[in-house]
Amino acid sequence: MPSARFTLLTASLVCALIILDTNIVAVSLPSIARDLSGSFADIEWVVSAYLLAFAACLLPAGSLADRFGRRRMLLLGLVLFGLASLACGAAPSLVFLDLARAAKGVGAALLLTSALAVIGNRFHQPQERMRAWAFWGACMGATITSAPLLGGVIASTLGWRWIFYINLPLVALLAIMVMRSVEASRDSAAARLDPWGSLTFAGSLGYLIWAMIDANQVGWGSAQTLGRLVISALLFGLFVMVERSQERPMIDLQLMRSGRFVGALLGMFAYAACAQVMMTLLPLYLQNGLQLSAQAAGAGMLPFAMTMLLTPRVGMRLATRLSPAQVFALGLVLVGAGNLLCAWATRHGGYGAFALASLVLGAGAGLLNGDTQKNIMACVPRERTGMASGLSTTTRFGAIVLAIGVLGGVLATRTEQLLYEAMAAAAPGELGQIGAMATRVAAGDLASALALVDPSLRDGLAPLARQAFVGGFETVLYSAGVAALVFAVLVGVLLSRPPVVLRGAEYAPGEAG
Template structure:
């Protein structure tokens, strides 16, 4: 095998990950436009994001095993092929259901890509200093992609149409395939576990039931027996997954690692970061468009304070990590995220863009400190030959948190908006109360025109400001809950991460232990 420049391998793997991050975040500013074009309500729009995230999160663990067993280069090439084909399907979607299905297939390709790309980086760089630099570069690439995504999405949507945010993945994907072929050496774990179809099905089914229950609860009712059945079924399937993994000789998830508080803290740090900070890249543009009336491109530009601080802070984090223990870094990042979300809730309630921009800049700063640190701390807890498993576990936590957060925050936003709107409508009389659910669902999705079409022309000037005010109230609650969860995460993760690293004897373990004792 020809020797490959490690830096070129890092560039290629980071490029693959950047494509996924760009594609994930570029959709956010286009969702209201997609809702108007396809006649979709808020539940339909939630599925545009959740179908992708659900397939992504559910298949990350088996994708890690596939990368370990069959080779990271082969998995990258297969994942890119699937990702490109599904992107074409998304661009050509005639309705919301077709778009959701194509997005789910795209999530499968993204899962194959991300785990194998991260495993390639972990396998290539094993010196502690070089690995830290590699993850810092990877984090910077993710930051650039996140920074560019909202503005690029708004620009494409307003200039040539939202479908081109998917079509443009074709040339980019083909370029990355050529780079993978040349720059990523084949690597695998010769002792990798057999594929675990039953465990994969149990975990996938658990996420599906939970997110299905959360998204559909506002439509069919939280007291509906079907809602209870979906949520309880999700919890039972998650328990079944644990039982299945305990019975495996070499499981897809090494449950022995969960005996170590340090490892649990690292995973919870990833979960809290994704569920309180990264998910905001999807949700904040809804406020900019629905609450402040921004266009798609203006809302993309409006996200720059968040994206820029998220881009800058990983470099600051690299310098600070040499002086402070990982527990301090993780807790500080989550505290900034929690505080930023609480400030955003205040800014949304007070109105105006400037205070909102300053608040989301604080959230972005916390996200920037956490972006590379979370991944690094998890990977440090496992042997080098099981980097595929570690990357699968860490990214599963990341995207499981995002998909569950979208379900939870979406449920809060939709239900509280409807509750506030019903209160406002009842003060005006009872003749429009029957339309409250339909109005709220379309307002939250960003289609005010469709919401107002449910009312007679004479009532629209009166109801439109009430609907917008109800949305702002719902979004304030969403941000307040996210802020509280971020601060709670800072406390719990900071406590757990102060325990010694589980893998004593390895170079990363020794260094991390020294920092923890410092």
């Protein structure tokens, strides 16, 4: 039998690979936009295609791992992840890259659910399980901290395609480790697969993201946007009907009767949409707004990432003195304040003020990172913790996808508005190019944006275009900050509610293991 430590190391490194790939791409987005002539909507899809497939497949992937074996799904996930990484690196176009990223998201869902199940299956005693999850958390934190810097170094030296090629030797090494350290295990009592629930959920989320990303080009009131939103709502309604008809649904809708459970889920949503999403968005500002290189932008993320890594220790101490509602609210208040301070720093310019502001944002993110999952799991019966874990992870990554769509729309719209105002005075004859210019400016491809106007005007318009981007990003940060403060109040109120009876027993934070 393989040692428990070797098994834990393997499963933790599999999860670290997913976190690495999720966060390493952000600093290379401007390079991808320039190399493949992409608009801002195009680079949104580079991120969203992966996260959308990942979020949509988490629940069915967990069922597959339980039903057909965790070791088998780990190996299948590694093969799919590796082939998709190769396709991403060799992508000749943005459409090809998006499809490959979606395939990688499916592989990542198989890997994450299987790896977590392996850890849960191998470690049974409370103390050893606590130490195992502490080691897993340390691996995740170290990966989150190092990913932006590593991505910046690779993009600056080898080029953005090696962001994906670097996965190939890692996948090969992990496949060998899985075969040597992970025993075959499965749940003989696993519920049957739920293909209709999976398809309706994925379709609903997909149409919603498609509507939000393309709305900035076709218009929010256009037939295309409204049609996609209607289809998304209909598919979500079908998903609810399918789940209500299941004897053992992927999502137990009865849990939504608990204000505490809903509050914990909203806390996870707010954390992901207002804080974790900044791991993707902030490198765009550092490169496009402050004109840092990819490598410098990766290093520039360290204050945010390091504070996010260290703050959970403070959260553990606060949890002994404050209620879950108070800890949640405090974390979201720090996230809101951090975003607002970052917005202030963008207006005043310079990296120093921005770095200090990002420390506050990172502190709030770190305080919430572990607390969100813990409180969701504490609100459900023990026999439904697997379902709750899948739902919380889906909520996390679904929120990131939605936030990229919404905040990306805010950035594109505000950048275009500010660019129009600036060019109306400086180059009124070029106003017909505003839409095409704005989407390239938002993507970080300033050269392509300026190529659309008269050559004699380019030197004068370049600083105006950069200022329009900075103004757009300032609005993004203000929006995220205000949203986090609103969620702080809402989540604090919901988590303070008394427990409700679920299936004959009361469940409240701290009462369920």
